[in-house]
Amino acid sequence: METWKTIARELKLDMSPFLRVESHTIKLPDGQTLEGWPWLISPDFVNIAAITQDGKYLCFRQTKYGVQNTTLAPAGGYIEPDEDPLAAAKRELLEETGYEAPHWENLGKYRVDGNRGNGTAHFFLARDAHKVCEIDADDLEEQILLTLSRAEVEAAVARGAFKVLPWQTVMALALLRW
Numbered sequence: 001m002e003t004w005k006t007i008a009r010e011l012k013l014d015m016s017p018f019l020r021v022e023s024h025t026i027k028l029p030d031g032q033t034l035e036g037w038p039w040l041i042s043p044d045f046v047n048i049a050a051i052t053q054d055g056k057y058l059c060f061r062q063t064k065y066g067v068q069n070t071t072l073a074p075a076g077g078y079i080e081p082d083e084d085p086l087a088a089a090k091r092e093l094l095e096e097t098g099y100e101a102p103h104w105e106n107l108g109k110y111r112v113d114g115n116r117g118n119g120t121a122h123f124f125l126a127r128d129a130h131k132v133c134e135i136d137a138d139d140l141e142e143q144i145l146l147t148l149s150r151a152e153v154e155a156a157v158a159r160g161a162f163k164v165l166p167w168q169t170v171m172a173l174a175l176l177r178w
Contacts, residue, residue, distance in 0.1 A: 002029035009039070017043060042112075042119040046089040047076035047166050049174030050101060050126040057153045057174075058097050058129060062143035064164065071163035072156050073143070074170055085109070085122035093126055096137045097145055101126035107173045112166070123170040125177055150175070 008025035020041040026034045050058040060073045075096045079088040086104060094100055107123035135145070148156070153171060155161075162168040 004028055007033070038116055040113065040116050040118040042117075043078040044085070044120040044122065045076060045078050045166075046085055046092055046122045046124060047074050047170040048089050048093050048124045048126050049074055049107070049170050050093055050097065050099060050129045051174070051178060052099070052129045052147060056147035056149060057171075058093075058099060059146045059148055059153070059156075059171075060096075060143040061146055062141045064141060067163045069163070071167075072146075072161045073164070073167050074162070076167075076170075079122070086124065089122070089124040089126070093129070094133070094136075096135065097129075098131050098133045098135045099126075099129040100132050101129040103127040105177065107170060107177065110166075110169070121166045121169075123166075123173060125174045127178065 005027045006024050007027050010023045011020065012023050013019070013021040022039040022041065024037040024039050026037050028034065052058065058075065061070060062073050063069070064071055075093045077088070077092040077096070079085055086106070089104070090100070103126070105125040107125055109120050109122045111120055112118040154175060157168060157172050157175065160168065162171055
């Protein structure tokens with residue numbers, strides 16, 4: 001199968017570093033041209049399903065503006081420019097939880113929106129996590145660090161308690177792998 005080709009792009013909105021919107025002109029494999037194709041550019045990010053040495057999952061109970069309610073969440077955050085995704089995952093886990101982990105598994109990278117872009121999610125499983133320092137997060141949301149059993153995480157995923165799709169996905173993938 002042939003891919004679509006971007007033949008022109010025009011910046012429509014710049015709210016860097018969190019969001020840029022472009023209008024693309026695209027050429028389809030059959031030669032047809034589409035103008036005004038919206039393309040969203042947001043930073044790539046990591047989410048980490050972290051499991052402690054005693055088999056507990058590190059999660060947060062927090063509020064999120066886009067959810068308008070309380071949700072469960074894994075550790076995670078934006079990847080800095082020129083930062084390796086695994087390095088970002090290790091940094092975010094340490095900053096947000098105070099934990100480090102010796103064993104890391106890449107659970108994949110996924111485009112957030114297959115037709116409009118909107119960043120790439122990089123998912124990781126961190127095993128044998130242990131506390132090494134105090135939390136040093138710069139998050140705006142109120143959050144409480146929890147340690148949940150596998151059964152509690154399974155129940156939370158089953159009822160949709162991770163109310164942001166990448167969070168639900170990384171936890172479900174972790175349950176499948178570990």
